[in-house]
Amino acid sequence: MTSAPSADPVRPAAFPLVLGLDTFGDVTHDADDRPVSHARTIRDIVEQGVLAEQVGVDFFGIGEHHTDDFPLSAADVVLGAIAARTRRIRLGSAVTVLSSDDPVRVFQRYSTLDAVSGGRAEVILGRGSSVDSFPLFGYDLADYEQLFEEKAQLFAELRKGGPVTWKGTMRAPLHEQDVVPHTESGPFPAWIGVGGNPQSVIRAARYDYALMLAIIGGSPARFAPFSRLFHQARTQLGRDPLPIGVHSPGHVAATDEQAREEFFPRYQEVIRRVARTRGFAVPTRESFLREVGPHGALYVGSPETVARKIAANLPLLGANRFEMKYGMGGLSHGALMSAIELYGTRVIPRVRELLS
Amino acid sequence: MAGMGDDDRGAGAAGPAATTILSSRPRTAVLGAGHTGPVLARVALAAGYPVSIAASGDPAKIALITDVLAPGAQARWAADAVADAGIVVLAIPLHRFPDLDPALLAGKLVVDTMNYWPPVDGVQAMFDDPAYGSSEIVQRRLARSTVVKTLNHIGYHELEDDRRPAGAPDRRALGVAGDDPAAVRAVADLIDRVGYDAVRLDSLRAGRLLQPGSPVFGVPLGRTEFTRALARTHHTDRGSS
Numbered sequence: 001m002t003s004a005p006s007a008d009p010v011r012p013a014a015f016p017l018v019l020g021l022d023t024f025g026d027v028t029h030d031a032d033d034r035p036v037s038h039a040r041t042i043r044d045i046v047e048q049g050v051l052a053e054q055v056g057v058d059f060f061g062i063g064e065h066h067t068d069d070f071p072l073s074a075a076d077v078v079l080g081a082i083a084a085r086t087r088r089i090r091l092g093s094a095v096t097v098l099s100s101d102d103p104v105r106v107f108q109r110y111s112t113l114d115a116v117s118g119g120r121a122e123v124i125l126g127r128g129s130s131v132d133s134f135p136l137f138g139y140d141l142a143d144y145e146q147l148f149e150e151k152a153q154l155f156a157e158l159r160k161g162g163p164v165t166w167k168g169t170m171r172a173p174l175h176e177q178d179v180v181p182h183t184e185s186g187p188f189p190a191w192i193g194v195g196g197n198p199q200s201v202i203r204a205a206r207y208d209y210a211l212m213l214a215i216i217g218g219s220p221a222r223f224a225p226f227s228r229l230f231h232q233a234r235t236q237l238g239r240d241p242l243p244i245g246v247h248s249p250g251h252v253a254a255t256d257e258q259a260r261e262e263f264f265p266r267y268q269e270v271i272r273r274v275a276r277t278r279g280f281a282v283p284t285r286e287s288f289l290r291e292v293g294p295h296g297a298l299y300v301g302s303p304e305t306v307a308r309k310i311a312a313n314l315p316l317l318g319a320n321r322f323e324m325k326y327g328m329g330g331l332s333h334g335a336l337m338s339a340i341e342l343y344g345t346r347v348i349p350r351v352r353e354l355l356s
Numbered sequence: 357m358a359g360m361g362d363d364d365r366g367a368g369a370a371g372p373a374a375t376t377i378l379s380s381r382p383r384t385a386v387l388g389a390g391h392t393g394p395v396l397a398r399v400a401l402a403a404g405y406p407v408s409i410a411a412s413g414d415p416a417k418i419a420l421i422t423d424v425l426a427p428g429a430q431a432r433w434a435a436d437a438v439a440d441a442g443i444v445v446l447a448i449p450l451h452r453f454p455d456l457d458p459a460l461l462a463g464k465l466v467v468d469t470m471n472y473w474p475p476v477d478g479v480q481a482m483f484d485d486p487a488y489g490s491s492e493i494v495q496r497r498l499a500r501s502t503v504v505k506t507l508n509h510i511g512y513h514e515l516e517d518d519r520r521p522a523g524a525p526d527r528r529a530l531g532v533a534g535d536d537p538a539a540v541r542a543v544a545d546l547i548d549r550v551g552y553d554a555v556r557l558d559s560l561r562a563g564r565l566l567q568p569g570s571p572v573f574g575v576p577l578g579r580t581e582f583t584r585a586l587a588r589t590h591h592t593d594r595g596s597s
């Protein structure tokens with residue numbers, strides 16, 4: 001039984017097609033399959049971002065994490081380094097864990113990135129599904145919902161520019177506060193990443209955030225009702241439509257088989273580690289192949305396979321943007337560079353062709 | 357048990373055909389309209405149950421969510437949703453449970469889908485007692501309700517796609533644990549009609565076998581494998597105590 005409601009078409013995308021890459025900064029392994037240092041991982045990510053621009057990728061995003069396997073805790077600094085070596089590619093967080101950060105500081109960091117990059121900054125805000133940042137910064141998980149609600153509201157005010165007056169319970173109030181640097185050409189794009197909570201969809205609609213669907217397991221079609229919910233909420237509020245994006249994990253290699261063989265053992269190992277702390281099941285080859293297939297969430301395969309899957313899912317979800325989260329702990333920097341190159345030179349043009 | 361409505365059929369009174377009559381499907385109130393609540397509402401509706409859904413506040417806030425994600429369900433205030441329900445499903449985060457007023461649920465059959473897993477959700481004083489399962493602690497607090505544990509060990513994103521008709525070779529099993537046999541039966545019926553084989557466990561204490569870290573947690577297993585995995589865990593448990 002597949003879900004009936006998710007099969008309906010969603011309103012067609014009226015926004016330009018954007019095809020990007022995201023990384024969580026998974027630590028790569030060297031030729032002897034040993035993890036490289038955090039510093040090396042970060043320098044490699046700068047190279048990956050620069051390559052992404054060279055091969056025609058539209059957006060490069062870095063997800064905030066705070067663990068030994070994902071040492072990318074200060075994404076904006078890395079994005080600044082990439083900005084200095086690129087001219088066109090848009091740069092952003094994917095995601096910023098807003099709940100455990102200060103919205104004023106996030107605004108300052110990304111409006112600074114916007115200045116450094118000549119107006120190429122974006123922010124994707126999330127509640128954080130891995131919650132390592134809560135104890136680190138002294139936040140209480142019991143305040144999880146309240147923290148995000150208040151901070152998303154404050155950040156929406158800050159984004160508009162101009163003096164901000166705000167009062168809440170999770171942060172000191174602001175009165176007619178000018179927050180700098182001012183952006184050059186209006187608010188930079190801001191998104192809310194949603195992993196399956198419809199209340200977050202409504203929140204995004206209410207505070208004028210674009211919607212980023214984080215689809216990391218199971219059938220992408222099951223998110224179609226979320227796109228409808230977003231459009232209907234915007235309509236009900238009497239506001240203009242906003243873009244919808246999709247973020248999903250993937251890996252591209254010359255052939256389907258090569259992509260799977262490179263990706264699967266690493267994926268299984270990474271999930272095995274996460275599963276231990278989260279108490280859930282480790283993927284089997286069978287469940288992996290389901291995720292790689294047309295009804296799963298992973299974009300692993302040859303350029304043609306990955307392009308077809310993207311081109312099939314975007315219209316189904318009413319989305320105009322796709323961000324492939326590349327990399328998986330233990331893959332080599334070389335394999336990632338090759339995946340980026342194939343994504344830019346082969347996948348992107350093919351998706352554009354299929355959707356034109 | 358009070359408040360079970362018209363679902364209180366005698367054991368063995370109905371064959372599979374008779375279970376399709378609507379009157380045997382008590383109104384189900386889903387508390388929670390986050391990740392899990394609307395999916396639960398949708399599958400219960402599809403199984404023929406009338407459904408109310410409530411979050412912690414004004415139903416107007418979840419009206420659109422209900423229309424789009426669970427059409428046919430009624431968005432209501434939690435107290436109203438519970439008042440005329442035969443089954444109340446708790447799909448709220450465990451850390452919000454201490455704020456839930458037990459009087460609201462007095463006399464009701466309550467399905468507990470919640471989990472306590474400190475590595476992800478942090479330590480919670482009320483639940484931090486390894487001698488008891490989380491549903492036993494829920495039952496202790498909801499002293500005037502009848503608690504049944506199920507649906508905690510399947511991902512909300514699988515709940516819809518993994519449904520299968522009775523008898524399908526790849527039908528997945530879910531455990532249903534509780535101290536009250538009639539309540540367990542009513543919930544097992546719901547699970548079966550939604551599209552899963554219900555494996556009954558005769559106490560909330562045994563429901564500990566369904567908690568995070570168990571070999572059945574988040575794993576798609578058929579009835580035979582499910583029962584076998586439970587039996588294995590049970591023995592290991594005994595052996596180590």
Ligand SMILES: NC(=O)c1ccc[n+]([C@@H]2O[C@H](COP(=O)([O-])OP(=O)(O)OC[C@H]3O[C@@H](n4cnc5c(N)ncnc54)[C@H](OP(=O)(O)O)[C@@H]3O)[C@@H](O)[C@H]2O)c1
Nearest residue numbers: 388389390391392411412447448449450452470471511512
């Ligand atoms: N995620 C899964 O795959 C899965 C599977 C099985 C079971 N579960 C369990 O389901 C539960 C909910 O998880 P979730 O991820 O769906 O949470 P969630 O997305 O955070 O949503 C929680 C919902 O609970 C509502 N709520 C909180 N307190 C309430 C109250 N006193 N009365 C009525 N509604 C209340 C919230 O409404 P407001 O916003 O109005 O406060 C919100 O709609 C958890 O205990 C989890 O263990 C999860």
